[in-house]
Amino acid sequence: MRKTFIVAKHEFLATVKTKGFIFSLILPLLILLPMVFAMGFIPQTISETPQNIGFVDETGTLQTSDNFIKFGDVGNAKKALLENEINSFFVLPANYFETGKISVYSKGGFFSSRPTSSIEAFLMDNLLRESDLDETLKERIKEPANEEVITLNEKGEVEEKSGVGFFIPYVIAFVLVFAIMSSSGYLMQGIVAEKENKTVEILLSSLSANELLSGKILGFGSAGLLQVLVWICSGGIILFLSPFASLFHGIQISWILILAIVYFILGYLLFAGSMACVAAPASTVRDAQQGAVIFTMLGILPMILLSVIIKAPNSGIAKVLTYVPYTTSVTTLMRIALVEVPIYELVASLSILAISVLIMIKLSAKIFKTGILMYGKKLKIKDIFRYLRE
Amino acid sequence: MGMKEKILDVKNLTKSFDAKKVLDNLSFEVKKGVVFGLLGPNGAGKTTIIRIILDIIRADHGEIKIFGEKFDENLKEKIGYLPEERGLYQKITVLECLKYFAELKNVKKSEDKIDFWLDKVGLRDYKKKKIEGLSKGMQQKIQLVAAFIHSPELLILDEPFSGLDPINTKMVKDILLDLKREGKTIILSTHQMDQVERTCDRILMINRGKRVLYGSLDEIKSNYKESLIVEYEGDLGRIEGVKKINDYGKYAELSLEEDTDPQEILKRLIEIVGVRRFEMKAPSLNEIFIEVVENA
Known part of the structure; x- marks a missing residue:
């Protein structure tokens, strides 16, 4: 030994x-x-920086809010984007309600990210404001599922x-x-x-x-x-x-x-x-x-x-x-x-x-x-x- | 001699590898304090005998007793071994390597002993050097140190002189003689017959796994006819009455036919070459070795 x-x-x-x-x-x-x-750290850094988003609304539905800045026409919005006053902007065309199509403008670059989810949330807020639905229901539409996943074993017991x-x-x-x-x-x-x-x-x-x-x-x-x-x-x-x-x-x-x-x-x-x-x-x-x-x-x-x-x-x-x-x-x-x-x-x-x-x-x-x-x-x-x- | 303690007693050793019989019913004994030569041509079975003695491989039949006992792992601490296949860890230092081997032999305070032996073989300055940086001869001396480090009672050295220059050969031979004087027993397996002749007390010569010569050097030599040594200048050619000539160009060993008179040979030699030395002497071990192997 x-x-x-x-x-x-x-x-x-x-x-x-x-x-x-x-x-x-x-x-x-x-x-x-x-x-x-x-x-972990990179998305956090990006999301922590407030993004200013411009918009050109041809339907007359949207209202200005914290980070969302209204522009009269695409030309002005482009100028603001190029001068870094905003991070991106989108155009809501007159036929938006029929097609659901919008155009998003942003500058290229390695760290640039398209603010799709922020725009979607902003649009949903504005669209729901137009409806006369109950406030609680509006909240649920905004966040329909707060998941908790429960796994069962073969005997049907809850697995921890x-x-x-x-x-x-x-x-x-x-x-x-x-x-x-x-x-x-x-x-x-x-x-x-x-x-x-x-x-x-x-x-x-x-x-x-x-x-x-x-x-x-x-x-x-x-x-x-x-x-x-x-x-x-x-x-x-x-x-x-x-x-x-x-x-x-x-x-x-x-x-x-x-x-x-x-x-x-x-x-x-x-x-x-x-x-x-x-x-x-x-x-x-x-x-x-x-x-x-x-x-x-x-x-x-x-x-x-x-x-x-x-x-x-x-x-x-x-x-x-x-x-x-x-x-x-x-x-x-x-x-x-x-x-x-x-x-x-x-x-x-x-x-x-x-x-x-x-x-x-x-x-x-x-x-x-x-x-x-x-x-x-x-x-x-x-x-x-x-x-x-x- | 007869009263001396038997260090090794080998009886009827037989070993085959696949269908080839490597050792055939071999018996011999080695007594304490002698230098014992284990001789034989390449492939004769010398290394196999050594490996069986050390229990590295097992014999098919036969019995071995070392220090009067059957083999036991603890006996390994009383044996020092220099294998024919040489090698050391290349990436570590001389000290680390020797310490590891010494530890495996249960040597306490190994560093003192390492210093002592490195001094003796003239490598003290290389203690902290990596082995890969040492010459072949130096590495061989390190391996010898590894075999001596635990002051073993029995030393088994397989070709200890091969690869050494004359100065180192003398150094190693002197160390072996010192160890013999201290009462250690040495088994020397070698091809270098002159070394065997000068250092061994007894020899065992094997060929194809069989014992062909065994005993003290004098006993063995007395069984062979004297041979004639000639130092000459010229061209020797064939000489009538001479059975065999081992010719080196300026020096020759002649084996005479049964009824040849050496005086007649001298006369014939003077006619054909310039004789500078003419001597009758017992045959060298080298001649005996060649004769035995060739006649087998």
Whole structure:
């Protein structure tokens, strides 16, 4: 055990000190920060600046109000627009009531926005003023639906899920697939690199192949877990400080996080074992990558079938993916995001995954021990069955 | 010698890879404090024996006892190993690399020992340098340090002199002799017969997985006929009464036929070349090696 931890420490430090790893920690933030900024702050800035809108009314219906300035003809309005006295103006033609058509004039430019909704609200105010409807009714016409969405589960009970709550496990699923893939990828490269630089034989004269493999799995896995935690925490902090923070108020994410971590650990062990099986007998990183393609494809399959799972989280295909060891981690977390997954399915998914992990660890230890000193030979399927029988 | 403790006892070792038998019923023992030469042509099975001793791979049949016990993971701390396949982590410093290896061998206060050994191999100034910046010979010395760092009782060195210049070869040979004086046991697997001849007490020569020579150097040599050393000028050509000539151009080792008188050979030599040296001596290990392998 002591030697396993020494190897784990060595691999962990060697991984987290690489430029690639540090970049991978910052990369999602580099993407997320501008996105949050673009989605949150820019529209706010624009809407906070009062817009002066001019209008030319050929029907004689509209009245001037706060930001809406009346012009006698299009020429004057254009002049005011060009001199920046107004941000835009529109023309209500004489036949407006028959066609509903208006012309909106604004200046071009990257940040210019057409004030369609403001104009619509202004027109509605003026049109309703003309009618003799009840004031309450007028208010309802202006704002016909103040929505509250209630989701029912299969038993007809109300599910306590916020509209934004689904977003969190969804992101976790993405983070999960990336973290599992990248840390098992690091493991694969680490094994082949040690084989290429011929240090593996020195190591095996100091510790057993099992200790070496478990140290590596632990070391690279910890680096992967660190990656997940950094992403989740920094993403959380950014969202908390962003204008969307209020949307996440009161959402319980602790159990989702715990489940995500359990799925990360089990999913990682499965992929790590598989990667060790292809990396140990390989002579170069390229050989190993070719062997790993099948596992990588399985790993990202839930992402490829994303739209199918979102559309029908309880469909046959989604359920099948829940029971396949290589796809269950991500699929189950995505389904949890969308619907209430029955407990028995959750238990089945975790059990299948755990059993597969046990088999894979046993198999990979045997293949690793034999394969790590193999040069220029290929591992055959019959060898794998022999190892499984032993 | 007979009373000395057995460090390694190998009995009836057999190993096959697929259908190919690499080791065939091989037995030998190594006693404490000796330098033991493990010899054989390429592919003879030397590395396989070493890997089996270290439990890196398993034998199909046979029994091995190290320090009188069956193999146990803890015994690895008593063994130092320099593999034939050389390599170190390239991107880290000499100190980081040696510290890692020392930690795996359970060495306490490893930095003092690292300093001691780096001094001994003349690389103290390179302690903080990245390994990728070191020459091949320097890297080999770092690997030797990795094998010595935990003061092992048994050292297994696979081709320790290959790639070293004469000065470093001498340095390594001196270190090995020091370790022998300290009572350490050394197994030397090499092709360099002159080194074996000068340093090994006992040898095991294997060919195609089988034991072909085994014992002390004197015992082995006494079983072979003396050979004739000639230093000459001219063109040697074929000489009647000589079974085999190992000719280097100015120097030749001659194996004589059974009933040939060396005096007759000297007379014939004087007729065809200018003889500068003429000497009867026990055959070199190199000659024995070539003869054994070629006659196999």
